[in-house]
Amino acid sequence: MQPLLSLNGVNKQFGALTVSDNITFDLPKGQALGIIGPNGAGKSTLFNLIGGALPPSSGTVSFKGADVTQQPASVRCRAGIARSFQIPHPFVGMSVYENLLVASSFGGSGHRNPKEACREILDRTGLLHKANRPAGSLTLLERKRLELSRALATGPELLLLDEIAGGLTEAECHELVETIQGIHASGVSIIWIEHIVHALLAVVERLIVIDFGKIVAEGEPRAVMSDPFVQEIYMGISVDDQAA
Numbered sequence: 001m002q003p004l005l006s007l008n009g010v011n012k013q014f015g016a017l018t019v020s021d022n023i024t025f026d027l028p029k030g031q032a033l034g035i036i037g038p039n040g041a042g043k044s045t046l047f048n049l050i051g052g053a054l055p056p057s058s059g060t061v062s063f064k065g066a067d068v069t070q071q072p073a074s075v076r077c078r079a080g081i082a083r084s085f086q087i088p089h090p091f092v093g094m095s096v097y098e099n100l101l102v103a104s105s106f107g108g109s110g111h112r113n114p115k116e117a118c119r120e121i122l123d124r125t126g127l128l129h130k131a132n133r134p135a136g137s138l139t140l141l142e143r144k145r146l147e148l149s150r151a152l153a154t155g156p157e158l159l160l161l162d163e164i165a166g167g168l169t170e171a172e173c174h175e176l177v178e179t180i181q182g183i184h185a186s187g188v189s190i191i192w193i194e195h196i197v198h199a200l201l202a203v204v205e206r207l208i209v210i211d212f213g214k215i216v217a218e219g220e221p222r223a224v225m226s227d228p229f230v231q232e233i234y235m236g237i238s239v240d241d242q243a244a
């Protein structure tokens with residue numbers, strides 16, 4: 001079956017710095033894929049390349065079989081790629097519901113009834129009771145939920161989540177994981193960059209590890225996490241420490 005997303009030999013250089021180094025992988029439709037790696041490894045840059053915020057220096061990005069490498073983020077969003085950002089920037093003076101309506105009218109959702117669709121999304125993400133509050137009055141968890149809701153309002157087939165669990169308490173993180181599990185169960189494909197590994201492992205079926213812009217490990221999440229090489233680069237646990 002044709003993959004939903006394919007990256008083929010994707011490179012990105014900022015001057016002399018190579019931030020994405022020959023990144024190649026396919027995402028089958030319906031899969032939840034996790035991406036981990038040390039700070040500065042090139043994870044958010046990879047999202048910029050998939051979402052269209054940045055063009056690659058070379059290589060191709062295909063979505064639903066079409067080459068989207070030269071398409072801007074707005075076109076990719078309408079095609080079905082939505083992204084939540086590490087630091088949410090909602091329209092703070094607008095209500096939560098209005099924020100979703102903007103996203104819904106911008107994206108390619110084709111919701112027959114956008115107002116009802118936005119109401120349903122807020123119900124799914126646990127924000128319905130805040131629908132008429134200004135976005136600027138929300139707590140951190142609620143802002144994260146709004147970020148997720150705005151991405152969903154565009155009607156994505158592929159949802160890119162950039163460190164959405166960062167800064168939350170353990171209980172808040174658990175609640176958010178349940179919401180993301182529900183979104184995945186509804187058929188939305190997900191790529192999730194996250195440092196909170198236990199949250200990630202509760203959702204994803206496959207894990208990719210990036211270091212210095214390269215894919216250095218890939219596969220079933222628990223097998224990848226127990227690889228001594230991954231433990232060394234990601235958690236600083238050396239094979240010698242384990243033997244001691």
Ligand SMILES: Nc1ncnc2c1ncn2[C@@H]1O[C@H](COP(=O)(O)OP(=O)(O)OP(=O)(O)O)[C@@H](O)[C@H]1O
Nearest residue numbers: 014015017019037038039040041042043044045046
């Ligand atoms: N627009 C840019 N111009 C120059 N350098 C950049 C640019 N964007 C990112 N970088 C550099 O590319 C490298 C990778 O950054 P990136 O944000 O992709 O890493 P990351 O893995 O997401 O890190 P973190 O886990 O801290 O969010 C860093 O060294 C960063 O400083």
